[in-house]
Amino acid sequence: MSNDPNALEITDLRAGYDASDVLLGMSLQVGSNERVGLFGPNGHGKTTLLNTISRVIRPRAGSVRFMGDTIDALAPHKIVARGLIQVPQGNRLFPDMQIMETLELAAFTPHARKELKANLDYVLELFPRLAERRQQQCKTLSGGERQMLSIGVGLMCAPRMLMLDEPTLGLSPKLKDELAQAIAEISARGIPLLLVEQDIAFILSLVDRMYLVDHGEITREIRRGTEVDHQEIMDMYFGSGGA
Numbered sequence: 606m607s608n609d610p611n612a613l614e615i616t617d618l619r620a621g622y623d624a625s626d627v628l629l630g631m632s633l634q635v636g637s638n639e640r641v642g643l644f645g646p647n648g649h650g651k652t653t654l655l656n657t658i659s660r661v662i663r664p665r666a667g668s669v670r671f672m673g674d675t676i677d678a679l680a681p682h683k684i685v686a687r688g689l690i691q692v693p694q695g696n697r698l699f700p701d702m703q704i705m706e707t708l709e710l711a712a713f714t715p716h717a718r719k720e721l722k723a724n725l726d727y728v729l730e731l732f733p734r735l736a737e738r739r740q741q742q743c744k745t746l747s748g749g750e751r752q753m754l755s756i757g758v759g760l761m762c763a764p765r766m767l768m769l770d771e772p773t774l775g776l777s778p779k780l781k782d783e784l785a786q787a788i789a790e791i792s793a794r795g796i797p798l799l800l801v802e803q804d805i806a807f808i809l810s811l812v813d814r815m816y817l818v819d820h821g822e823i824t825r826e827i828r829r830g831t832e833v834d835h836q837e838i839m840d841m842y843f844g845s846g847g848a
């Protein structure tokens with residue numbers, strides 16, 4: 606085991622699609638018990654960053670260390686097996702599958718299989734709405750229930766770290782609060798988090814630190830407790846005419 610204090614360490618990561626460069630050299634760290642946010646407008650590379658960390662996209666340069674080990678040469682399923690789990694944006698669930706089937710299927714690595722019962726109990730306790738609807742097909746779930754199930758799928762993979770891509774997209778304030786509580790509870794179990802969000806108030810309520818992402822680069826880091834000028838952030842990202 607290494608003495609690396611960081612769960613995740615990214616150095617000068619570059620990636621893109623065909624002729625377009627999207628990540629222009631991103632470096633960041635997530636501590637071993639930390640909640641870190643990524644905030645920035647649409648299309649500036651946050652999802653590309655998570656996909657590159659998970660190796661769904663091959664980086665053009667740079668390096669990723671997870672729990673002290675370089676994971677640059679690993680295939681995506683090996684990264685999942687190590688416990689670095691991405692909960693993707695949007696509805697990536699199989700529409701005809703039931704909640705329980707979906708959760709059980711997610712525990713596909715040997716380690717996750719061993720923890721299946723405990724993790725299933727945890728997910729159903731964390732999200733009682735899922736427990737009440739356990740035989741319901743994914744296509745019939747509400748937006749909030751789908752987000753809960755997506756996080757549940759991530760938890761069934763036995764995560765040592767979670768990367769959540771806009772988990773509250775399109776949800777009502779009440780549902781956002783419910784999800785914030787669940788995410789805080791997951792973090793309190795000692796699981797480090799990298800959280801992508803567009804809702805500045807939501808992200809600031811949850812994270813220890815936040816990186817601002819602008820056109821494929823990290824332009825600033827804001828620590829919890831730092832006085833944040835919301836208008837300044839909005840101006841910087843959306844122009845001084847307002848968002």
Ligand SMILES: Nc1ncnc2c1ncn2[C@@H]1O[C@H](COP(=O)(O)OP(=O)(O)OP(=O)(O)O)[C@@H](O)[C@H]1O
Binds near residue numbers: 622627647649653
């Ligand atoms: N599969 C793809 N092929 C080509 N270009 C892509 C692909 N996926 C994303 N892009 C482009 O890469 C850029 C960054 O997109 P990305 O989804 O990473 O941004 P984002 O900051 O996560 O925004 P959002 O919150 O809207 O998802 C955008 O210009 C997008 O059009």
